[in-house]
Amino acid sequence: MTKVRVYVSYKASILDPQAQAIKAATHKMGYSIVESLNVGKYFDFELDSEANMAEEKVAEIANELLANPNMETYKVEVLN
Template identity: 45%
Template sequence: MTVVKVFVNYKESILNPEAQAIQQALGRLGYENITQLKVGKTFELTFSDELTRAEIVQEVNEISDRMLANYNMENYTYEIIELEGMS
């Protein structure tokens, strides 16, 4: 079984008011050394053993492009985790 964690964040040029509000609140609580805070989304996809790694990569990119991330505002990265002995 393979688990893929997809991380979606705003592009650098897009304002993220939620992150700004959290960072300001942290500053008021005394956490003043934080220079940047990002808020995003995380998706965890579990794939069966029937697909090859290349097929999984292709599907993750297609799913992320079509459904998980807004191309105009967001970027995504992902992490592939192979789980041995779990079926």
């Protein structure tokens, strides 16, 4: 059993309104040291496969289903 995590977030060139709202809220709370913020999501998979194959298959899933390639980027990480 191999555990794989996929992180999906907006590309740097895409405006992230949720991140902007959180940044504004931190400033209102007095945390003016916050200069930038990124919001994303992650997906955890458990696969009945060796690590190399699991990483490859999850990358295919991320590319085809989890991330919009026009707006988002993703990173695949084998957890064990």
